[in-house]
Amino acid sequence: MKISEIIYVFLMIMYDFAIMYMLLDVKLKSVKKLKLIFSLTIFALALISSVFVVWEYGRATFTAYYPLIVQVPIYIVYYLVSKYRGTKLFFVFLSTFIFSTPVLWLPFIVGTFVNYSIQIMTLTSFITYLIMLVIVKKYIAPLFHYALGNLQKSWLLLSSLPVLYTILSYLSDGYNYTIQGWQETSYFRILILAIIYSAYMVILVLFKQIREQFRWKNEHDILALQMVSMKEHLSELKDTQTMSTIYRHELKHHLQYVNSCILQSNYEESSKYIMSICSEIEKSSVEPYCENDGVNMILSSYVTKAKGMETDITVDAVIPSSIHVSTTDLCVILANGIDNAIYACEKISDRIKKKVTLSCHIKNDKVFIQIINPYDGDIEFREDLPISHKDGHGMGIMSIVNIAKKYQGIYSFVANDKMFILSVII
Numbered sequence: 459m460k461i462s463e464i465i466y467v468f469l470m471i472m473y474d475f476a477i478m479y480m481l482l483d484v485k486l487k488s489v490k491k492l493k494l495i496f497s498l499t500i501f502a503l504a505l506i507s508s509v510f511v512v513w514e515y516g517r518a519t520f521t522a523y524y525p526l527i528v529q530v531p532i533y534i535v536y537y538l539v540s541k542y543r544g545t546k547l548f549f550v551f552l553s554t555f556i557f558s559t560p561v562l563w564l565p566f567i568v569g570t571f572v573n574y575s576i577q578i579m580t581l582t583s584f585i586t587y588l589i590m591l592v593i594v595k596k597y598i599a600p601l602f603h604y605a606l607g608n609l610q611k612s613w614l615l616l617s618s619l620p621v622l623y624t625i626l627s628y629l630s631d632g633y634n635y636t637i638q639g640w641q642e643t644s645y646f647r648i649l650i651l652a653i654i655y656s657a658y659m660v661i662l663v664l665f666k667q668i669r670e671q672f673r674w675k676n677e678h679d680i681l682a683l684q685m686v687s688m689k690e691h692l693s694e695l696k697d698t699q700t701m702s703t704i705y706r707h708e709l710k711h712h713l714q715y716v717n718s719c720i721l722q723s724n725y726e727e728s729s730k731y732i733m734s735i736c737s738e739i740e741k742s743s744v745e746p747y748c749e750n751d752g753v754n755m756i757l758s759s760y761v762t763k764a765k766g767m768e769t770d771i772t773v774d775a776v777i778p779s780s781i782h783v784s785t786t787d788l789c790v791i792l793a794n795g796i797d798n799a800i801y802a803c804e805k806i807s808d809r810i811k812k813k814v815t816l817s818c819h820i821k822n823d824k825v826f827i828q829i830i831n832p833y834d835g836d837i838e839f840r841e842d843l844p845i846s847h848k849d850g851h852g853m854g855i856m857s858i859v860n861i862a863k864k865y866q867g868i869y870s871f872v873a874n875d876k877m878f879i880l881s882v883i884i
């Protein structure tokens with residue numbers, strides 16, 4: 459009997475640790491080695507202490523001291539290895555034991571139909587562990603990750619839910635999960651748990667929906683502003699191209715003025731004039747990378763910007779003058795992609811490594827864009843998208859994503875071996 463109780467307790471502790479691990483989205487690779495060793499030591503001590511108490515004093519004593527033997531070590535472990543602190547960690551900590559409750563109760567519910575057969579209840583408990591782990595990982599954990607990553611306030615208020623449940627649970631005989639205790643308080647326990655679970659799902663799901671709607675509107679507004687800005691930028695580039703044409707057309711007059719200065723031995727004036735004309739023509743020149751004028755203008759503009767920041771860009775562009783994608787949309791993707799690449803290269807101290815490769819061409823009636831650049835430091839991803847915590851950064855990524863979705867296209871952001879690769883197919 460003691461062996462079966464020890465196995466039961468062992469599974470329960472492992473389950474609690476696993477649930478909190480999934481809800482907090484812990485990344486063990488980012489935990490320092492010393493902290494990890496200390497955390498594993500605490501975890502091992504919690505297991506050993508639990509087994510000792512069950513073996514020497516019985517399960518009733520273990521459940522009476524469960525908060526001290528198991529819950530406190532769990533909190534300490536995840537305080538050490540989790541990136542969350544304060545009320546966020548407290549909320550997840552208490553929530554862990556709420557999602558542990560079905561594993562403790564379902565065997566008793568099944569037991570009412572099988573005359574509380576120990577074998578069937580034990581089997582039910584084991585199956586429930588597996589089912590709950592899948593449910594938490596697939597459906598509940600993503601909601602927690604979203605809330606933890608996006609909600610910065612009100613965690614103390616949210617914590618009132620699991621606190622209320624903990625208080626009511628203790629009022630209904632605490633962790634004393636016996637057949638007699640279940641029969642006396644089952645209806646009350648089920649009612650309270652149903653209310654708490656419903657509140658959890660309503661709050662977390664509604665928060666995500668409202669947040670997504672707000673983010674979609676915000677991204678839509680930003681994309682609209684970028685579209686207006688890009689059209690103005692293209693208009694300015696067209697004006698500079700027109701100026702370049704005018705300068706070439708007026709070359710005869712320029713040469714006559716320079717010749718007049720030379721005849722008058724005013725060499726300094728002629729030199730300044732020549733330099734000013736060359737500078738103006740260089741500023742207004744557009745490199746013919748492909749047949750599409752809009753793409754040429756944007757590429758020329760950002761290649762010039764990159765050179766000014768000591769970054770080399772290799773361009774391979776084959777885009778016809780007429781395509782199914784709006785020129786403005788295409789230019790927004792290119793502008794944001796190149797701008798992000800230049801920004802990443804700016805942080806690299808080695809001038810030789812500051813190289814960006816851009817490929818843009820048509821394949822199977824789809825526009826394929828790929829931008830590759832080196833980067834320094836680490837890139838944080840959330841839902842497969844690179845994120846930035848600096849003000850004013852990150853909106854370019856969302857503009858690229860929204861345009862790709864607009865054409866039901868494909869996009870990917872990959873960071874590997876200090877090389878960042880942006881790929882878009884629309």
